[in-house]
Amino acid sequence: MNRRLDHAPNPAAAPALRPPAPRTRCAAAAAEDPTPCGGPHDAATLIDRQGREIPGCLHHCARLLATLDGARVHPFVPTAHALEIYYRARELPPYAWEIGR
Ligand SMILES: [Zn+2]
Numbered sequence: 208m209n210r211r212l213d214h215a216p217n218p219a220a221a222p223a224l225r226p227p228a229p230r231t232r233c234a235a236a237a238a239e240d241p242t243p244c245g246g247p248h249d250a251a252t253l254i255d256r257q258g259r260e261i262p263g264c265l266h267h268c269a270r271l272l273a274t275l276d277g278a279r280v281h282p283f284v285p286t287a288h289a290l291e292i293y294y295r296a297r298e299l300p301p302y303a304w305e306i307g308r
Contacts (some may be wrong), residue, residue, distance in 0.1 A: 208296040219250065223273065232246075232248075233248035233263035233268070234248070234263055235263025235268050235271045237274070237302075240303075242266065242267075243265070244266060245264050245266030246264045246284060248262065249263075250288055251264075251265060251280060251284045251289065251292055252268075253279070253281065254278065255275050255277065255278045256275070260281060265295070266295075268280070269292045270294045270303055270304070273297075273299035273300065273301055274302050274303075280292055281282060
């Protein structure tokens, strides 16, 4: 009998049962954004419009800041990092990865 049992666990159907994949990019990296992190994953923190804090590298914080309406850099982020994020975000369109940037 080679029939598959319906009650047999199917790993693809229950992703919560698998151990989480190791995070290779920071939390600010959008899933659709293929670019790698630029620096430490906790170099800065963004605050979105709802007040949620999103830690990330400078590269992805800038890309996310350019994308999220109403987002800002956390006031405790070092000034040099905050300025770098704002300067980079100013040069980016929202969802920069959709146009290959
Ligand atoms: Zn990153």
